[in-house]
Amino acid sequence: MKRAIISDIHANLEALQAVMEDIEKQNVNEIICLGDVIGYGANPLECLDIVIQKCQKCLLGNHELGALFDPEGFNGSAARAIFWTREQLQAPSERRDERWEFINMNPRKYYLEDWKALFVHGSPRNPLNEYVFSDEVYEGSKKIEMLFNIITHVCFQGHTHIPGVFTQDHRFLSPDEINYELDLQPDLKYMINVGSVGQSRDGIAKACYVTVEEKENGVLHLVYHRVEYSNQTAAEKIYQISAIDQFQGDRLLSGR
Numbered sequence: 001m002k003r004a005i006i007s008d009i010h011a012n013l014e015a016l017q018a019v020m021e022d023i024e025k026q027n028v029n030e031i032i033c034l035g036d037v038i039g040y041g042a043n044p045l046e047c048l049d050i051v052i053q054k055c056q057k058c059l060l061g062n063h064e065l066g067a068l069f070d071p072e073g074f075n076g077s078a079a080r081a082i083f084w085t086r087e088q089l090q091a092p093s094e095r096r097d098e099r100w101e102f103i104n105m106n107p108r109k110y111y112l113e114d115w116k117a118l119f120v121h122g123s124p125r126n127p128l129n130e131y132v133f134s135d136e137v138y139e140g141s142k143k144i145e146m147l148f149n150i151i152t153h154v155c156f157q158g159h160t161h162i163p164g165v166f167t168q169d170h171r172f173l174s175p176d177e178i179n180y181e182l183d184l185q186p187d188l189k190y191m192i193n194v195g196s197v198g199q200s201r202d203g204i205a206k207a208c209y210v211t212v213e214e215k216e217n218g219v220l221h222l223v224y225h226r227v228e229y230s231n232q233t234a235a236e237k238i239y240q241i242s243a244i245d246q247f248q249g250d251r252l253l254s255g256r
Contacts, residue, residue: 002211002214004028004032005119006019006033007061008036008061009037010039013047015198015229015231018227019197026211031054033055037051038063040078040081043237044085044088047198052098057110059110060106062122067085068104119157123159124147124155132160153190154189154191154220156212158194162195163196163210165192165222167189175195175224183215186218238252
């Protein structure tokens with residue numbers, strides 16, 4: 001069994017299309033989305049339609065929750081983008097009810113028994129909203145230890161848009177540090193941030209996702225993938241929407 005895991009698309013159609021084309025080359029059996037399909041970007045409806053069609057599982061992200069209810073805890077720029085996104089979702093359309101139902105039915109977490117794997121948007125403790133930042137492993141915080149106590153083997157997460165692997169011995173390994181792949185040993189625990197499809201924040205202006213394949217010995221083999229896309233096109237679309245801050249387009253060009 002081989003799975004692709006994507007997260008934080010943020011209504012970036014160009015990035016999502018490029019990633020889906022790349023996933024087709026990987027011969028995966030299933031695609032799992034960790035949420036935040038919408039928010040920030042210019043194409044929330046189109047991205048939702050692709051995820052509905054292509055992904056076997058999709059979790060609720062905090063931006064979906066913000067569209068359903070109120071964007072509590074959002075900064076001003078994110079809130080303005082989600083209010084605009086809600087207007088697009090509410091506009092008359094043949095697929096309007098289907099999209100709202102899809103968002104409303106997405107679970108906050110998913111557990112895969114065969115892999116002893118938890119899938120969340122935020123963290124094992126707070127699947128929707130808690131950020132787990134890379135520098136927290138160096139602060140001697142009890143937070144990382146507490147999170148590892150919750151999981152049985154591996155947790156896949158997004159939310160920060162920073163790809164990398166958290167280990168039990170309080171390390172954070174960027175994709176570069178592991179040469180973009182890692183064998184996940186059955187007797188160890190890992191938290192894995194899969195990065196962001198549509199709004200990279202690690203200084204690399206490319207889409208990011210992972211594939212995970214089970215080997216014969218039960219080891220899960222993790223691979224990070226970076227995909228080029230027309231970020232200029234995605235940014236220009238944002239610049240044409242006055243309700244979305246231009247900064248949300250600028251950051252696609254810088255990967256920050």
